[in-house]
Amino acid sequence: MDLRYSEEYEEFREEVRAFLAENWPPKGAEAELGPSERVASFRKRAIERGYLARALPRKYGGSEQTPDVLRAVSIQEEFGRVGAPQDIGVPGAQLLPTLLAHGTEQQKLRYLPPSILGELVWCQGYSEPGSGSDLASIQTRAELVGDEWVINGQKIWTSGAQQADMIYLLCRTEPDAGKHAGISYLLLDMRQPGIDVRPLRMMSGEAHFNEVFFDDARTPADHIVGKRGEGWIVSRSTLSSERNAAGGAVAARRQFRDLVQLARNTVRDGRPAVEDPSVRQRLVELDGYVTAAEYSGYRQLTCDARGQSPGIVGMMNKEISNSIGFMLANLGLDLIGDSGLEAPDRQLPGPGDGAARWVGEFMFARGFAIAGGTANIQRNIIGERGLGLPRDFAAQRGK
Ligand SMILES: Cc1cc2nc3c(=O)[nH]c(=O)nc-3n(C[C@H](O)[C@H](O)[C@H](O)COP(=O)(O)OP(=O)(O)OC[C@H]3O[C@@H](n4cnc5c(N)ncnc54)[C@H](O)[C@@H]3O)c2cc1C
Structure with a gap:
């Protein structure tokens, strides 16, 4: 090799x-x-x-x-x-490949240039109080009245909705169609009277995400991406070229280096914590996991470069980086001891000796395991699509 x-x-x-x-x-x-x-x-x-x-x-x-x-x-x-x-x-990074694949020429010319620079800020309106993992069960409705869509309902966990200029939204437009077939993908101006944004405070004290209420909110008829009832397929678009899985372990490696620095700087029983065998054991174990993630990335890179699909290995990326992030953050919190009671902060740059930064890492690691598909759902995907195990029928029926 x-x-x-x-x-x-x-x-x-x-x-x-x-x-x-x-x-x-x-x-x-x-x-x-x-x-x-x-x-x-x-x-x-x-x-x-x-x-x-x-x-x-x-x-x-x-x-x-x-x-x-x-x-x-x-x-x-x-x-x-x-x-x-x-x-x-880029806020709305997921929207860009969707617009590229399914948007009209007018939508692409109008929205892509300012969005790629971060000058036009988007938020994602997918999740609802009763629809997270089972996203296709969304209830927010959009009805075509004259030349406008009129939207009523509620979204939740909408990251950055307070700052967003626009929202890309999944709505039910065909109430008589099946679960997945009745959804459309709309673009909506956030600055209008029919939209009420209510921030939700997280355990970190920050309000990162929001509830968003739609009460006769409006958007022009041509602000639909793809066709009516095809929003589910539209929302699944990703940029297939240049998948870049090998870059995925870069953040974990940086965090690991900072953790080693933290262990050097932290004094336990009069000695640097890095000299404690139990700490060394955990660091060595973590180094192994991070190295394995790096090599898994190279393996996927080889597949990508040859135009092959990485298959099941690619499905495991999110789950693996979550698990490693969890373990790194847990050790960080253990090392800082009583300082773990400090208010969290993720803005502090390395070299990893700011206690508040590690409190922040610990709290945010919990959120990352949920955002964009929970760990359980990732495992279902690996089991069902990757390993060919039987489907989870109870979950499909919402039980
Ligand atoms: C930091 C953060 C940012 C977010 N930003 C956004 C955003 O900008 N826009 C947006 O639309 N959403 C956003 N979300 C919401 C996120 O997509 C959902 O929280 C996520 O999809 C899970 O849905 P839920 O919270 O309704 O949990 P539920 O789906 O109710 O799940 C609850 C629990 O049940 C488990 N579970 C559910 N179904 C199954 C199953 N079939 N098999 C096994 N276990 C199952 C889950 O794993 C979980 O542990 C964000 C979430 C977080 C944490």
Whole structure:
């Protein structure tokens, strides 16, 4: 097994590093800009260089690069290493491939360019109080009245709805059709009288997500993505090219390094905690898990580069990164001892000696295990689609 990149890719990686050294974190006048302007300006430059929005045509604000997973993963790794903004961090990142695949030309031209820069901020209106894992059971209705959709109902756990300009929303438009067939995918302006956003406070004290109530909210008839009743299929779109699974372990590796630093800095019984055999044992175990995730990423990268599907290994990514994140955060909390009672903070940068940062990591690890499909649902997917086990019929019936 040869894990080295070829000379061409090593040279490319050097180029990316040089670009980042110059541009992130921002310097001079750029550093004085507000946080969102700083990010937008960096994104613009990274797109010009072909590092971000690679799959997006230039006419929609992208850099229109030839698909190349090895370049994409080099970018992801190098950007991840210095904490520079990436495509995945754009609010509404999931909307972009959907619009690209199913949007009208007018929708793409209007919404993609400002969205990719983060200038137009989106939130995702999928979950409802009775519909999370069983998302196709949503009840929020949209009715076509004249040339407008009129929307009534409620969404919940809507991340960033307080700041969002627009929402992409799953609604029931065909009440007589079957569960999945009656859903449409709409785009809606958040700044209108028919929408009421009520923030929900989390255990961290922050209000990251919200309840969103729709009371005769309106959107033009042409703000539907795909056809009526096809919203379920539309919502499943992902960018299949440049999957980049190998970059997935970068954050875990960075967190692990910070954890080792924390163990060096923490004093227990008069000695650095890193000298305690029980701590060393846990660190070695974690290093093993992170290394395994890295190699699983390389395996998937090889499949991607050969145009093959990674199959069941790809289905395991979210579950694996959640489990590792959980274990890393648990050890962090154990190491800081009584300081674990501090208010959480995830903004503190490394090298990992800020207690509040580890309280934040611990709390957020719980949320990540739920967001975008719970751990149980991930295991069902692995079992049913990956291993071919029988389907969970009781869950299908909602029991
Ligand atoms: C940080 C965070 C951000 C989020 N942001 C958004 C957002 O922006 N927009 C949005 O629409 N939603 C968002 N969500 C909601 C998220 O998608 C849902 O919480 C998630 O899909 C689970 O749904 P639920 O909360 O209704 O739990 P439920 O589906 O009610 O699940 C409850 C429990 O039952 C288990 N369970 C359910 N069905 C099965 C089954 N078939 N087999 C085995 N176990 C099962 C689950 O694993 C879970 O443990 C966010 C959630 C979090 C935590």
